[in-house]
Amino acid sequence: MKLNSTKPLPYDNSNNQIYNNPFITTSTRNDDEINNPPNKRSKFCTSTTTTSLASLFNKQNRHKLRRRINSISTNLSYYKFPKQDEFNFNSQPNFASSSTRSSTPSSNSNSDLESLPDLTDDDELTPENTPIKKLPTINFQYLELPTLKPPKFQLHKPRQREISSKISIFEVPEILHKIISFVDEQNSNLPTESTPIRRKPLNYNHAMLIHGDAEIAQRATEEIQEQLQPVYSNPLFNCLLVNKLFFKITSDIISKKFYFSNEENLVKFINYQGPKTTSFQPKIFILHKLFQTRQYLFDKCIHYISFKQLEWFELYMCPKLFPSIEIFKQAGSNLKKLIITGSKTIDDNFLISISLHCKNIEVLDLRACEYISDFSIYQISKHLKNLKIINFGRKNKGHLISDASIIKLINCCKGLNTIGLAGCNVTDKTVFEIAIKLPDIERLSLNNCPRLTDHCLSIFTNPNTIHCFLKLKVLEFRYNSQLDNLQHLIEFKKRQEYKNKIYLLIELCEDLMAKYRAQEQELDNIISMKIFNDIMVYINDDNDGDSNYIDLLNR
Amino acid sequence: MEEENYEQNNQVALKIGLIGDSQIGKTSLMVKYVEGSFDEDYIQTLGVNFMDKKIQIRNTIITFSIWDLGGQKEFINMLPLVSNDAVAILFMFDLTRKSTLNSIKEWYRQVRGFNKTAIPFLVGTKYDHFIDLSFQDQIEITQQAKKFGNAMKAPIIFCSTSHSINVQKIFKIILSKAFDLKLNLDEIINVGEPILIFK
Numbered sequence: 001m002k003l004n005s006t007k008p009l010p011y012d013n014s015n016n017q018i019y020n021n022p023f024i025t026t027s028t029r030n031d032d033e034i035n036n037p038p039n040k041r042s043k044f045c046t047s048t049t050t051t052s053l054a055s056l057f058n059k060q061n062r063h064k065l066r067r068r069i070n071s072i073s074t075n076l077s078y079y080k081f082p083k084q085d086e087f088n089f090n091s092q093p094n095f096a097s098s099s100t101r102s103s104t105p106s107s108n109s110n111s112d113l114e115s116l117p118d119l120t121d122d123d124e125l126t127p128e129n130t131p132i133k134k135l136p137t138i139n140f141q142y143l144e145l146p147t148l149k150p151p152k153f154q155l156h157k158p159r160q161r162e163i164s165s166k167i168s169i170f171e172v173p174e175i176l177h178k179i180i181s182f183v184d185e186q187n188s189n190l191p192t193e194s195t196p197i198r199r200k201p202l203n204y205n206h207a208m209l210i211h212g213d214a215e216i217a218q219r220a221t222e223e224i225q226e227q228l229q230p231v232y233s234n235p236l237f238n239c240l241l242v243n244k245l246f247f248k249i250t251s252d253i254i255s256k257k258f259y260f261s262n263e264e265n266l267v268k269f270i271n272y273q274g275p276k277t278t279s280f281q282p283k284i285f286i287l288h289k290l291f292q293t294r295q296y297l298f299d300k301c302i303h304y305i306s307f308k309q310l311e312w313f314e315l316y317m318c319p320k321l322f323p324s325i326e327i328f329k330q331a332g333s334n335l336k337k338l339i340i341t342g343s344k345t346i347d348d349n350f351l352i353s354i355s356l357h358c359k360n361i362e363v364l365d366l367r368a369c370e371y372i373s374d375f376s377i378y379q380i381s382k383h384l385k386n387l388k389i390i391n392f393g394r395k396n397k398g399h400l401i402s403d404a405s406i407i408k409l410i411n412c413c414k415g416l417n418t419i420g421l422a423g424c425n426v427t428d429k430t431v432f433e434i435a436i437k438l439p440d441i442e443r444l445s446l447n448n449c450p451r452l453t454d455h456c457l458s459i460f461t462n463p464n465t466i467h468c469f470l471k472l473k474v475l476e477f478r479y480n481s482q483l484d485n486l487q488h489l490i491e492f493k494k495r496q497e498y499k500n501k502i503y504l505l506i507e508l509c510e511d512l513m514a515k516y517r518a519q520e521q522e523l524d525n526i527i528s529m530k531i532f533n534d535i536m537v538y539i540n541d542d543n544d545g546d547s548n549y550i551d552l553l554n555r
Numbered sequence: 556m557e558e559e560n561y562e563q564n565n566q567v568a569l570k571i572g573l574i575g576d577s578q579i580g581k582t583s584l585m586v587k588y589v590e591g592s593f594d595e596d597y598i599q600t601l602g603v604n605f606m607d608k609k610i611q612i613r614n615t616i617i618t619f620s621i622w623d624l625g626g627q628k629e630f631i632n633m634l635p636l637v638s639n640d641a642v643a644i645l646f647m648f649d650l651t652r653k654s655t656l657n658s659i660k661e662w663y664r665q666v667r668g669f670n671k672t673a674i675p676f677l678v679g680t681k682y683d684h685f686i687d688l689s690f691q692d693q694i695e696i697t698q699q700a701k702k703f704g705n706a707m708k709a710p711i712i713f714c715s716t717s718h719s720i721n722v723q724k725i726f727k728i729i730l731s732k733a734f735d736l737k738l739n740l741d742e743i744i745n746v747g748e749p750i751l752i753f754k
């Protein structure tokens with residue numbers, strides 16, 4: 001088999017890496033320098049199986065549809081009832097366990113059915129009720145019938161068409177292309193940051209506050225240590241080795257995605273490039289955590305690449321690399337996704353010139369790019385009307401980003417659904433503006449925004465903003481210890497659940513979480529008191545509909 | 556009120572199980588309480604029935620989910636469905652048939668196997684027929700019921716579904732027991748009267 005080793009490869013496979021080898025671990029490095037984006041998922045509540053007071057809504061709605069008397073055989077499977085010890089007034093179900101909770105209420109009843117002990121055996125008194133049926137005697141006579149001949153199974157040879165050359169699907173380029181594309185979709189593991197379902201708790205205490213259950217808290221805390229750096233691999237390299245056709249098609253597919261998470265491999269790639277090699281035209285270009293990689297390597301590497309089809313450009317924590325404007329000129333309006341995090345090179349001018357060339361950017365993630373300021377953000381809002389996701393989160397130089405630019409951006413990009421402003425200098429005004437201008441907002445990260453006050457929390461429950469945040473799923477307020485009145489969040493979370501059927505995920509740091517739980521407890525106590533009062537009134541109302549027995553006795 | 560208009564009602568759900576021999580009036584009591592109607596005709600319950608009764612009191616909605624097990628012995632294997640997770644179990648008997656009162660002992664034993672926490676109630680039915688019994692019978696049955704009730708540590712209630720006597724009160728007493736709330740209701744303890752002992 002011939003293998004043209006001068007063909008461009010995304011990275012060198014000469015070390016024959018074993019995919020997903022648990023023993024191969026790339027050096028882990030703490031991502032903490034940058035703030036993760038709030039790209040998190042929250043669950044929709046499709047059905048409520050919890051036992052707390054408020055969650056009964058669904059159940060009751062279902063009942064309206066049901067017939068007068070529910071016969072067990074048909075309807076039981078919908079049903080789940082509270083355990084008595086769960087009979088508290090905690091109107092806030094414990095969502096920490098929401099992932100483990102089955103969404104099918106039937107599971108409980110089913111297991112009941114399965115675990116039924118058979119009591120009928122004890123019941124010697126009523127044999128007439130449960131007559132023991134006589135077991136039918138089963139004769140397997142037919143087996144002995146001598147007349148029956150064994151069936152003649154003739155193995156027909158599959159008739160082959162008289163075609164001299166048998167064509168395998170692996171020889172049809174179109175089909176092979178589909179197959180390898182599928183392999184690519186299935187297995188290619190782009191070196192991108194995975195989005196957590198929720199953030200890891202900071203410590204055991206924090207986990208305890210979040211989950212309220214020692215076992216779950218312990219597990220959540222342990223997961224912090226267990227996190228393994230995933231091995232980014234590309235199974236397509238095996239496909240390259242099959243035959244010429246495979247090689248051709250595979251390299252075509254590979255060349256659509258250009259990604260490296262290892263400088264050594266990048267160097268090998270560059271060294272393999274010869275004058276004869278066809279150039280890459282990737283749709284995806286990702287350099288991932290090349291902390292030390294120098295500019296001259298980057299310049300060499302992009303020399304071989306055409307960016308005309310580029311849709312996704314990512315420099316994830318490659319602080320020293322400066323992507324030349326030329327790349328973005330080439331990509332033009334194809335570019336949808338621009339992720340440059342932790343860069344020490346890009347600045348306002350850079351961002352503004354990109355916005356002039358690439359007007360279709362939807363995802364703009366510039367976390368920990370500390371030279372980006374209000375100035376460029378204000379400017380780009382004129383050009384990037386399609387923005388859906390922005391993230392300007394940072395640890396340092398937060399004062400450079402304020403209401404001035406963010407409010408302008410919010411007003412220009414009505415399609416925004418994800419906003420990350422961790423560590424920025426924004427105030428309550430920004431939150432208000434998001435509330436009233438962005439109907440699609442789903443994720444909002446306001447970690448460590450020291451200028452926020454309690455007022456911004458009240459926006460979430462203000463009757464005037466009742467039609468805002470209808471889609472909000474994730475709300476982050478970590479490291480905002482200045483906030484006190486978290487009742488608004490508690491109330492908002494409940495509203496999201498009842499009205500919009502969204503389990504809102506609220507991320508808080510340890511001290512805020514402690515406050516949150518305390519206030520939640522207070523609120524629950526108030527609700528319990530109300531319920532008790534209401535029931536007291538009811539049970540002590542003399543006019544209850546019963547008749548007076550004296551009338552009956554005097555008949 | 557300072558509450559916002561969108562504030563949802565507070566919800567409370569209680570599961571109640573109805574247990575006892577056949578033809579004593581379990582289904583009748585459930586239908587009477589939920590729908591307010593009474594039917595002379597007997598339709599045997601095959602298996603389990605359940606119905607929901609919702610009561611709105613200001614901002615609180617109480618939902619009683621009432622589960623009724625057919626009294627024929629063959630349905631005993633469905634007992635867990637009725638008794639599991641129930642807050643209260645009504646052990647019911649027919650005030651005019653002593654045998655049904657005696658069965659309570661076994662019913663109680665069976666239910667306790669599945670649910671050790673439910674609040675037990677001893678409920679005598681068909682009080683309207685009971686008053687037609689001889690006084691001697693009435694004394695005997697009432698004393699026997701009190702004995703059972705004490706042993707079970709259960710409130711004792713005589714009721715008549717057909718004449719709406721003590722039907723609502725059963726469920727009010729359930730609420731007061733379940734939430735440990737004081738009930739300003741007088742007890743009825745004399746033989747011949749519809750007994751109401753719950754303190």
Ligand SMILES: Nc1nc2c(ncn2[C@@H]2O[C@H](COP(=O)(O)OP(=O)(O)OP(=O)(O)O)[C@@H](O)[C@H]2O)c(=O)[nH]1
Nearest residue numbers: 578579580581582583595596597600626681716717
């Ligand atoms: N007079 C009178 N009749 C009643 C009363 N309660 C029930 N009945 C009658 O007693 C009969 C049996 O009532 P059901 O409620 O069907 O009995 P059940 O306990 O459900 O019986 P199973 O389903 O077999 O367990 C019916 O004919 C009812 O009309 C009552 O309080 N007074």
Ligand SMILES: [Mg+2]
Nearest residue numbers: 581582599600
């Ligand atoms: Mg019945």
